Amino acid sequence: MELNQVQNNIVDEFSVFDDWMDKYNFLIELGKELPVIDPRFKTKDFLIEGCQSKVWLHPDFDGEIITFTADSDAIITRGIVSLLIKVLSGRTPQEIINADLFFIDKIGLRQNLSPTRSNGLLSMVRQMKLYAIAYDTKTKKNN
Amino acid sequence: MCERKKATLRIIPINDDGEIIFDEYLKLLNPRTKLVSVSQVSNALGTVLPVRKIINAAHSADIPVLIDGAQGIQHGAVDVKKMNCDFYVFSGHKIYGPTGIGVLFGKEKYLDEMPPYQGGGDMVDKVTFEKTTYNELPFKFEAGTMNYVGAIGLGKALEYVLGIGRENIAEMEQDLLKYATEKLSAINDIKIFGKSGNKISIISFLINNIHQYDAGMILDKMGIAVRTGTHCAQPVMDRFGIDGTIRASMCFYNTKEEVDILVEGIGKVIEMFS
Numbered sequence: 505m506e507l508n509q510v511q512n513n514i515v516d517e518f519s520v521f522d523d524w525m526d527k528y529n530f531l532i533e534l535g536k537e538l539p540v541i542d543p544r545f546k547t548k549d550f551l552i553e554g555c556q557s558k559v560w561l562h563p564d565f566d567g568e569i570i571t572f573t574a575d576s577d578a579i580i581t582r583g584i585v586s587l588l589i590k591v592l593s594g595r596t597p598q599e600i601i602n603a604d605l606f607f608i609d610k611i612g613l614r615q616n617l618s619p620t621r622s623n624g625l626l627s628m629v630r631q632m633k634l635y636a637i638a639y640d641t642k643t644k645k646n647n
Numbered sequence: 648m649c650e651r652k653k654a655t656l657r658i659i660p661i662n663d664d665g666e667i668i669f670d671e672y673l674k675l676l677n678p679r680t681k682l683v684s685v686s687q688v689s690n691a692l693g694t695v696l697p698v699r700k701i702i703n704a705a706h707s708a709d710i711p712v713l714i715d716g717a718q719g720i721q722h723g724a725v726d727v728k729k730m731n732c733d734f735y736v737f738s739g740h741k742i743y744g745p746t747g748i749g750v751l752f753g754k755e756k757y758l759d760e761m762p763p764y765q766g767g768g769d770m771v772d773k774v775t776f777e778k779t780t781y782n783e784l785p786f787k788f789e790a791g792t793m794n795y796v797g798a799i800g801l802g803k804a805l806e807y808v809l810g811i812g813r814e815n816i817a818e819m820e821q822d823l824l825k826y827a828t829e830k831l832s833a834i835n836d837i838k839i840f841g842k843s844g845n846k847i848s849i850i851s852f853l854i855n856n857i858h859q860y861d862a863g864m865i866l867d868k869m870g871i872a873v874r875t876g877t878h879c880a881q882p883v884m885d886r887f888g889i890d891g892t893i894r895a896s897m898c899f900y901n902t903k904e905e906v907d908i909l910v911e912g913i914g915k916v917i918e919m920f921s
Contacts, residue, residue, distance in 0.1 A: 524868055525865075528864065556860050558890075578858035579920060580864055618867070
């Protein structure tokens with residue numbers, strides 16, 4: 505599925521809920537679907553800086569697409585990471601680099617997080633994009 | 648300061664209730680101890696430290712004591728003369744005043760010895776190329792244009808607090824603390840950190856193994872303002888082997904009904920995450 509189609513689906517799914525409490529419940533559910541990181545990657549190297557709760561993110565590049573796995577010690581955070589992974593995992597580095605993540609504002613996620621938590625969300629996005637840039641550069645060098 | 652002066656910082660250990668272990672404190676004092684610096688109140692646990700005892704012990708070895716009153720000044724009467732501390736500091740915003748201003752009280756004998764920490768207008772007495780003599784106290788520490796806007800604001804805040812009465816504030820807050828501690832202790836899923844018999848009106852706690860961040864987000868959505876995280880007190884968190892708590896801070900203008908709302912909110916958090 506196209507990256508933007510996935511984003512639109514998320515926006516549709518969230519639009520069902522009027523109340524932010526229900527949206528949080530949905531995030532908690534989403535957290536359970538998160539492709540969980542291999543415990544051996546739950547190290548400092550894969551810890552994302554700038555989050556209030558611990559978030560580990562691991563990229564796996566097969567030469568074409570990047571597959572992300574992640575985990576967090578906070579359940580709502582796990583839900584948020586799982587949304588990012590739904591959109592960005594299984595994509596080429598170029599797709600990730602160019603992704604305009606409009607769903608974050610459309611579902612009102614950023615407005616519903618405190619500034620420090622919102623910064624944490626941006627750190628996750630930045631980290632995923634940085635991995636994409638790194639793999640993209642590496643691929644270009646090899647060619 | 649340790650980096651600059653090659654000093655060693657030594658920490659007074661605390662017990663499981665979050666109180667300092669006084670005998671351990673005494674063991675830390677030695678002829679090379681230059682300064683004892685303690686908080687009047689722990690911001691993470693609420694413990695009120697026995698500052699009079701701490702000061703007396705230090706003074707018997709001629710060691711000056713600095714009391715950080717940022718968490719203590721707004722919760723009850725403070726008398727620096729009776730306390731006999733050598734320095735007492737607090738920030739304006741912790742006593743309902745503006746940010747960017749605070750108070751440093753120091754005994755004259757120490758302040759006279761100390762050189763100005765910055766230069767600017769009004770802090771010098773006489774300037775020649777050979778020698779500059781400094782103005783008298785407090786002007787030598789008040790270089791340049793003062794933050795008078797902050798000073799006026801802080802003055803008003805202090806008048807407000809004095810108007811309510813610091814004894815009254817202490818009484819109202821202790822009443823709330825007692826009520827909230829009873830209510831929260833009755834919830835089986837809650838663990839309270841900081842159980843000293845001498846506390847200000849904050850309760851630091853965790854709910855089962857629910858992450859403080861998750862709980863904080865849900866409480867926030869219900870309009871309940873708590874603080875979550877380490878409260879800038881990582882060593883205290885390490886002491887208890889946790890990476891943060893939820894902290895409910897009650898102030899004299901809070902009510903028992905609001906404590907009930909918090910208890911309800913905690914119930915909702917437990918329901919959502921179990």
